[in-house]
Amino acid sequence: MSTTRPEVALFVTCLVDLFRPVVGFAAVELLEQAGCTVSVPEAQTCCGQPAFNSGDRVDAKTVAAQVIDAFEGFDYIVVPSGSCAGMLSKHYPELFEDDPAMADRARDFARRTYELMAFLVDVRGMTGLDAAYNGNVTYHDSCSGLRELGVKQQPRQLLASVEGLTLIELPGAERCCGFGGTFCVKYPDISNNMVGDKTTDIEKTGADTVLAGDLGCLMNMAGKLTRTGSSIRARHVAEVLAGMTDDPAIGEGQPE
Amino acid sequence: MKTTTRQFKDNARTALADTGLQSALDKMETGFVVNRANAAARLPEFEALRDQGRDIKNHTLEHLDFYLETFEANVQKAGGHVHWAATPEDARQIILDICRSVDAKTVTKGKSMIAEEIGLNEFLEENDIAPIETDLGEYIIQLRNEPPSHIIAPAIHVLKEQVADAFHEAHTDLDPGRSLEEPQALLDEARAILRQKYLDADVGITGANFLIAETGSSVIVTNEGNGDLTQTLPKIHIAVASLEKVVPTLEDASALLRLLARSATGQEFSSYTTFSTGPRRPEDPDGPEQYHVVLLDNGRADLLGTEVREVLRCIRCGACMNHCPVYGAVGGHAYGWVYPGPIGSVLTPTLIGVEEARHLPNASTFCGRCEAVCPMRIPLPKLMRHYREKAHEEKLTPAAERAGLGLWAFAARRPGLYRWAAGLVIRVLGALGRRRGRFASLPFASGWTRYRDLPAPQGQTFQQQWAARNGRRGRGA
Amino acid sequence: MSSGRDAILARVRKSLARGPVDDGTRAELQARLSGHPRGIIPARSNRDHGAQVDLFVEMAEAVAATVDRVASPDGVPDAVGDYLAQHNLGADIRMAPDDWLESIDWTQRPTLAVTKGPSAGKDEVSVTAAFSAVAETGTLLLHSGPSSPTTLNFLPDNHVVVLRSSQVVGAYEDAWDQLRAAGAMPRAVNFITGPSRTGDIEQTIMLGAHGPRRLHIILVDDG
Ligand code: SF4
Numbered sequence: 038m039s040t041t042r043p044e045v046a047l048f049v050t051c052l053v054d055l056f057r058p059v060v061g062f063a064a065v066e067l068l069e070q071a072g073c074t075v076s077v078p079e080a081q082t083c084c085g086q087p088a089f090n091s092g093d094r095v096d097a098k099t100v101a102a103q104v105i106d107a108f109e110g111f112d113y114i115v116v117p118s119g120s121c122a123g124m125l126s127k128h129y130p131e132l133f134e135d136d137p138a139m140a141d142r143a144r145d146f147a148r149r150t151y152e153l154m155a156f157l158v159d160v161r162g163m164t165g166l167d168a169a170y171n172g173n174v175t176y177h178d179s180c181s182g183l184r185e186l187g188v189k190q191q192p193r194q195l196l197a198s199v200e201g202l203t204l205i206e207l208p209g210a211e212r213c214c215g216f217g218g219t220f221c222v223k224y225p226d227i228s229n230n231m232v233g234d235k236t237t238d239i240e241k242t243g244a245d246t247v248l249a250g251d252l253g254c255l256m257n258m259a260g261k262l263t264r265t266g267s268s269i270r271a272r273h274v275a276e277v278l279a280g281m282t283d284d285p286a287i288g289e290g291q292p293e
Numbered sequence: 294m295k296t297t298t299r300q301f302k303d304n305a306r307t308a309l310a311d312t313g314l315q316s317a318l319d320k321m322e323t324g325f326v327v328n329r330a331n332a333a334a335r336l337p338e339f340e341a342l343r344d345q346g347r348d349i350k351n352h353t354l355e356h357l358d359f360y361l362e363t364f365e366a367n368v369q370k371a372g373g374h375v376h377w378a379a380t381p382e383d384a385r386q387i388i389l390d391i392c393r394s395v396d397a398k399t400v401t402k403g404k405s406m407i408a409e410e411i412g413l414n415e416f417l418e419e420n421d422i423a424p425i426e427t428d429l430g431e432y433i434i435q436l437r438n439e440p441p442s443h444i445i446a447p448a449i450h451v452l453k454e455q456v457a458d459a460f461h462e463a464h465t466d467l468d469p470g471r472s473l474e475e476p477q478a479l480l481d482e483a484r485a486i487l488r489q490k491y492l493d494a495d496v497g498i499t500g501a502n503f504l505i506a507e508t509g510s511s512v513i514v515t516n517e518g519n520g521d522l523t524q525t526l527p528k529i530h531i532a533v534a535s536l537e538k539v540v541p542t543l544e545d546a547s548a549l550l551r552l553l554a555r556s557a558t559g560q561e562f563s564s565y566t567t568f569s570t571g572p573r574r575p576e577d578p579d580g581p582e583q584y585h586v587v588l589l590d591n592g593r594a595d596l597l598g599t600e601v602r603e604v605l606r607c608i609r610c611g612a613c614m615n616h617c618p619v620y621g622a623v624g625g626h627a628y629g630w631v632y633p634g635p636i637g638s639v640l641t642p643t644l645i646g647v648e649e650a651r652h653l654p655n656a657s658t659f660c661g662r663c664e665a666v667c668p669m670r671i672p673l674p675k676l677m678r679h680y681r682e683k684a685h686e687e688k689l690t691p692a693a694e695r696a697g698l699g700l701w702a703f704a705a706r707r708p709g710l711y712r713w714a715a716g717l718v719i720r721v722l723g724a725l726g727r728r729r730g731r732f733a734s735l736p737f738a739s740g741w742t743r744y745r746d747l748p749a750p751q752g753q754t755f756q757q758q759w760a761a762r763n764g765r766r767g768r769g770a
Numbered sequence: 771m772s773s774g775r776d777a778i779l780a781r782v783r784k785s786l787a788r789g790p791v792d793d794g795t796r797a798e799l800q801a802r803l804s805g806h807p808r809g810i811i812p813a814r815s816n817r818d819h820g821a822q823v824d825l826f827v828e829m830a831e832a833v834a835a836t837v838d839r840v841a842s843p844d845g846v847p848d849a850v851g852d853y854l855a856q857h858n859l860g861a862d863i864r865m866a867p868d869d870w871l872e873s874i875d876w877t878q879r880p881t882l883a884v885t886k887g888p889s890a891g892k893d894e895v896s897v898t899a900a901f902s903a904v905a906e907t908g909t910l911l912l913h914s915g916p917s918s919p920t921t922l923n924f925l926p927d928n929h930v931v932v933l934r935s936s937q938v939v940g941a942y943e944d945a946w947d948q949l950r951a952a953g954a955m956p957r958a959v960n961f962i963t964g965p966s967r968t969g970d971i972e973q974t975i976m977l978g979a980h981g982p983r984r985l986h987i988i989l990v991d992d993g
Contacts, residue, residue, distance in 0.1 A: 049755050055719050056748065058755035077759050080708040087701050090659060091694070092681030096702040103706065131675075180660035209322065213618040217658025222740030223694075224656050226306050229744035230622040231658075260745030263731055288748035290730035317972065324973045338812045345809050358782045359791045359799050365775075371955070377775035429979055430970035446970065453972050476971045484980060491980075492891055507803050508955045518966040518981025521924045525958070536778070541799075542806040547942040551812070558969070561829065562907040565981065566961040573957055578867075578919040579888040580957050590778045598785025 045073040046111040048104070048150075050121045051083040052252040053273075057287065060252060063279035064117040064153050070279075071161040073113075080107040084121040089128060090218055101129050102139060105146045113160070114150040117275050118251045119182020120218075122152035127185050152182055153275060154250055158191035165198025168280040175207040175244035176274070177235070177258065179251035183211060192250060192274050199277060205242045209235075216257040232261045239269060246286070248274040259288040296645055298629030301652035308623040313452045318621050321449075325615035328559020329666065336555065346552050347670045349545045350537075350606035354597060360506040360539045361588070367509025371571025373584035381411035384589050388413065388498065388531060391585055392422055395528055397495035401487075403513060403520035404428040405500030406444055406609060407533045407589055409631045410644070413498070424498075425490045427519035429483055436463045442625030442633065445557050445611040450624050453479065487519070497523035497581065501534035502608065503549065504586070507542040510568040511586055514553060518565050530569065530581040535589045537605040543568075549608055552668035556610040592644055601676045604639050606669040613663035613673060619656055628653060635663035635673040642680045648689050654680035716754050723752030808943045815906040815940030822905040823938045827989065829908025833964030834977060835985040842990065846932055847879035849988045850897060853930060854882075857984070864893035864926065868917040871899050871932060888919030889926055896922040897930045901952075902937045902945045909963040910987070911945050913956040920958045929965075929982040934992045 045068050053060045061077075068075045085100035104125070108114045116122035126147040133139040157163040174196070182188035196204050215221060215231025222228075236258060239247050247262075247269055249255050259271035270286035285291055297304055308314055333339045353360055365375040378384035384407075392400060400417065402408060402424050414424045414435070426435040430448035434441055436459040441447030448456075457473035460482055473479055491497075499520050501511040511532040513520040524530040540546050546568075554560040573580030596602060614620040614634025625633035630650070632640045638653035654677035663673045684690050704711045726732055726749025734742045741747055753761075783789060791799065815822060827837045838849050854861065860883075865871060867886045876884050889896060898918060902911045910931055914920045923929060939945050942961075949959070966981030977983055 051715075054755040055715055056750040058751055058753065058758050061755040061759070077756070079712075079756070079760075082705045082708050082711045083701075085705070088698060088705075090678065090681070091698055092678065092683070092685030092690070093698055093702070094682055094685075096698070096705075100702070100705050103708075107708075180658070180662070184661040184665050211662070212322070213658050213660035213662065215618065215658065217660070219694075220656070220658045222738070224302070224305070224619075225740045225743055226302075226309055227619055227622050227656065228658075230309050231618050232745065256748045257745065259748050260731065260741070263746045263748075264733070264744070284751065285730055288731040288746055291727050320973050324969075336812055336814070338810050341810055349809070355786065356791060356795070356799055357786070358779050359796065361779065361782070363803065371957075377778050379774045379778055383774060427980065428970070429968045433970065446973070448970050449973065451971075456971055476974055476976060479971055480968065480976050480979065484978070487980065488891065507806060510955065510959075516967045516969070517979035518924050519979065521920070521960070522980055525920050525924065536782070541803055543946045544806045544808050544943055547946070548809040550942070561833070562909055562961070562963040564833070564962065564964050564967055566963075568955070568959040568961075570955045570957055570959075573914075576916045577914055577957060578916065579921045580914055588778075590781070594778055594781035594785060596785075597782060598787070602785075 043073050043112040045075050045113045045115050046108050047075055047077045048081060048084070048108070048114050048116040048121065048125065049077060050116060050118045050252065052256070053117060056256065057252055057273065059281055059284050060117050060273040060275055063273065063275035063281045064115065066279040066281065067153065067157060067275060068115060070166060071157050071163050073161070076111070078107045084124040086120065086124050086218055089124065089132070094132065098132050101132055101143070105129070105142055108146065112149065113156065114146070115153055115156045116150065117153045117273065119152045119179045119186055119188055120251050120253060122150060123181035123185035126150040152186050152188050152250065154191040154195065155186060155188050158194055163195065166195060166278060168278055169200040170277045170282060171201040172246050173203045173205055173244045174246040174248050174277070175205045175239060175242045176210060177207055177214060177247060177249040177254060178210045179249050179254045180213050182250050188250060195278050196274070202277070205244050207238060207242055209238050214254045214257050216253045218253065221257060232257050236261045236265065236267065240267060244269065246270045246272060248272055248277060250274050255287050259286070263288045296630045296649065298641060298645065298650045298653065301627060301629060301656060304627035304629055305623040308627045314450050314624050317450050317452065318624055321615050321621060325558065329556060329612060329615070332555035332559040332561065339555070342548065342551055343668050343670055346549050346668055347606060349540060349548060350669060353540055354537065354602065354605055357536065357539070357597065360541060361536060363506040364504050364509055364539050367506065368571065368586055371509050373509065373571040373586065376585060376587045378587055378589045381591055384411045384533065384587050385413060385416045387587050388533070389416070389420055391529060391531060392417070392496050395495055397422055399423045399425060399490065399494050400496040400498055401425050401427050401491055401494040401523045401527065402431070403497070403499035403515065403523040404431050404447065405498065405533055406631060407500055407535055408498065409441065410591065411589065425494065427487050427491065427523050428515070429480070429517060432483060432487065433459060436460070440626065440631070443611060443614060444609050444632065450626065491522040491526050494527045496529045496531060497527040498531045498533065499524050501532045501538050502553065503546045504534055504539040505543060505546055505568070506539055508568070508570055510570040512546060512566065512568050514550070514563045514566045516564045521565055521567055524569060525580055528581060529583040529585065531585045531587060532569070533587045533589060535591065536593050553608055553610055556612040556666065556668040596643055600679050601639060601643060603671050604636070604643065604676060606671055607636055608669060610668055612666045612668065616662045616666050618658065618660060618662070639673055639676040639680070647680060647683050647687065651684055651689055712754070712756055716757050719750045719754050720752065723750045726750070727752065811941045811943060812906060819938070822940050823935045826903055826905040826908055826938045829905065830964065830987060831908070833908060835908065835964050835987055837987045837989055839989045839991060843874050844878065846874050846988055846990065847876050847882060850930060851879040851882055853986055854895065857928070859895055859928065862893070863895045863897050864889055864922060865896070866898040866918050866922055868899040871897065889921040891925045893926040895928040895930060896926040897932065898922050900931050900933045900937060902939055902948055903933050904940070904942055904945055905938055906941050907963055909961050912960045912962060913949070914958040915956055920960065923960055923962065924981045927978070927982060928984045928986065930986045930988060932988045932990065934990045936992050
């Protein structure tokens with residue numbers, strides 16, 4: 038593992054900030070285990086995807102410029118979401134392509150930005166960690182992380198070191214779960230068909246837990262699982278890796 | 294062709310409720326998808342071939358005028374004719390005139406998406422010429438009087454029982470009691486019926502997968518051999534193709550052919566790839582007496598100058614739709630016009646208008662699987678996003694969506710306000726949802742909760758907890 | 771429709787933000803056409819000739835063609851006769867009027883009833899030669915001409931192709947070079963890879979859609 042102690046800024050993502058703070062704390066924990074000093078810039082809101090994917094380039098640029106400002110000066114920006122990390126590292130440079138004042142900054146920002154799993158394994162050389170989780174888990178590869186950033190083997194490598202955990206591969210793991218940001222509310226019928234196929238596949242694995250690296254997909258799958266009465270739990274992969282699984286799973290009620 | 298693209302949402306709902314269609318679509322993941330992956334894995338050069346394919350097409354498009362003129366000159370040198378059609382109307386009229394010149398009563402047709410695009414069949418019928426589709430899938434949907442639902446597997450949505458019904462209804466000369474339960478019986482019947490049609494037809498019309506500038510050849514790729522019978526037996530062969538089908542040389546075509554079948558069906562090569570150059574030669578024992586190429590523009594020349602020009606690299610392999618989860622959910626007819634799936638979501642707004650096709654570029658999760666498999670490396674999600682931007686700029690998006698987006702942007706630009714408002718809402722939702730851990734319905738989130746629960750937030754935002762637990766520290770404070 | 775033509779070309783140039791290609795570019799593009807550079811050739815077929823022939827056989831069989839290897843042209847009539855017998859086919863064959871095929875002594879198998887010329891759709895079996903064969907994908911290359919009617923490749927239910935092993939090349943590009951050397955582009959060049967097939971009924975592959983139900987290759991070893 039790398040020996041210098043880099044300054045890492047956590048880009049929390051709005052879904053984690055709002056719905057599942059434990060993922061943020063798990064990310065901080067993992068980054069510290071990987072020898073990083075972690076900060077959380079206060080002036081962060083959202084990566085701008087809702088605007089960008091709705092065709093509102095102007096607002097997307099405004100938000101992007103703000104994010105780039107807020108994360109100035111850190112060695113790395115790390116994101117516990119492939120989708121937001123993809124926005125930051127692939128699409129920000131695209132947004133500012135024709136803007137000479139910002140283009141270089143956006144590219145430099147993009148170069149420093151990593152999805153959490155990719156950062157731990159590819160940049161920090163983490164090969165395993167000290168965690169335990171009792172159960173059979175399956176893993177869904179979220180689309181942006183997989184196809185924009187090549188996140189595939191990194192979470193599996195880390196999960197392999199978790200004591201008590203058995204990974205059962207999910208057939209069709211590379212197929213979209215139907216979340217797609219605003220897609221799932223704009224085209225609910227289609228989205229439902231997609232997530233239904235996904236949760237059926239998950240059930241067929243016999244796993245008791247489904248993990249993924251994106252909270253959006255997880256909320257979608259968890260929401261469908263609980264709606265159909267399934268007892269399969271859904272968690273962000275960071276929670277398991279950081280040993281933070283005391284909180285109820287996504288969409289699971291509090292014990293009385 | 295009539296479009297129902299505007300009703301995409303309704304079309305989709307109908308498709309989702311169609312259990313036969315759903316079972317047909319489910320087969321794609323185990324068929325096309327697996328086969329393509331295996332074919333790509335068997336060829337170590339596959340990814341490099343994709344780069345090369347992209348470059349060949351880019352080079353051609355950059356000099357499209359030169360290559361089209363060269364193609365034309367070489368067709369003429371081989372004794373053929375080239376007709377330039379700016380619009381679908383022009384193309385239809387040119388074809389009709391050729392048919393009338395030999396008093397054609399029936400024409401056989403090989404599969405051609407361009408013929409669909411220009412609405413050729415209806416037009417020929419109106420003019421008392423019977424078009425007969427010869428690709429088995431096209432023949433089936435012609436009998437069922439519906440458009441193709443996939444660009445390489447036009448009848449992918451039809452179950453074999455439905456094929457049997459269509460055959461019983463159409464082939465009235467045959468014994469009504471015959472069994473058509475087995476797919477082989479269906480195939481044999483179609484083969485026998487169409488065999489006579491090939492021999493009787495006055496004109497054969499095919500599409501073209503490629504046009505080759507160097508030789509003036511049109512190329513068709515089929516597995517059935519129907520295209521070859523269509524273009525070999527009648528007196529006249531007409532190939533209809535859009536401008537961007539041209540490539541410079543036989544080597545360039547070969548390079549693209551290495552990608553086509555592997556991407557489309559996962560085959561190493563299709564059964565028949567035929568290069569046609571001019572009419573039969575004086576010493577030839579068979580082949581058509583006349584050879585015509587109709588070159589269709591229909592907006593493509595203008596498209597070349599826009600941000601979506603990369604779509605002109607498309608070789609119509611269908612891989613993007615085979616891998617598209619939205620196509621996999623709703624099938625091809627929901628898209629409402631000729632080209633379904635991701636390629637349709639980009640081409641349709643281009644060819645029939647951004648407003649008419651507004652839904653298509655929006656009905657994508659941007660999962661990126663299409664781009665990941667597109668042999669020509671067309672950035673389909675990026676091009677769809679382009680049309681979302683256009684719709685946004687032209688204020689074609691629904692008012693509610695715009696209002697929501699405005700509110701979001703207002704907050705997202707103001708971190709302080711955002712933190713405060715988010716903290717408040719999340720605290721309320723967290724308290725309401727804590728015990729069950731989820732909401733089965735929420736007034737402002739019905740799009741979500743109609744089909745799935747909304748997991749409840751944990752109660753405080755990360756930012757609130759971080760501030761409380763650690764104090765603001767480090768440079769991020 | 772020359773007005774259509776000129777208008778279309780003008781629109782193309784407008785989109786490319788230029789006039790007709792300048793002389794320098796034209797010369798470069800002409801040179802590319804006449805030089806027809808090769809791109810990436812899959813390494814798969816880069817092997818000695820004997821191994822290319824083996825690869826051809828392997829790839830052709832993988833797409834449901836059948837291959838019968840015979841040691842000399844003298845073995846061809848029996849190979850054809852045996853094939854007919856094996857599939858319960860009649861003795862009539864429609865043969866391409868090809869010099870090399872005609873040089874074979876067909877009377878060695880007296881039961882064969884050989885007629886020559888194109889097909890009008892009534893023939894059960896055709897026998898043709900090939901121009902070359904591409905090992906890369908097990909693909910036969912046939913082209914139209916006085917000795918090779920195209921109808922023989924598509925109308926009969928059984929297509930028997932007599933190929934000499936010396937005609938096997940590695941990649942498509944090798945075949946193009948040979949074809950260019952042989953003269954002008956023929957009216958039809960058919961790449962044939964296995965028999966006719968379709969997956970149009972419920973994505974189930976079936977052989978014999980419109981073209982031949984069977985493709986049989988008699989491979990004559992000639993070094
Ligand atoms: S866009 Fe790409 S994947 Fe889709 S049909 Fe065209 S070439 Fe094939």
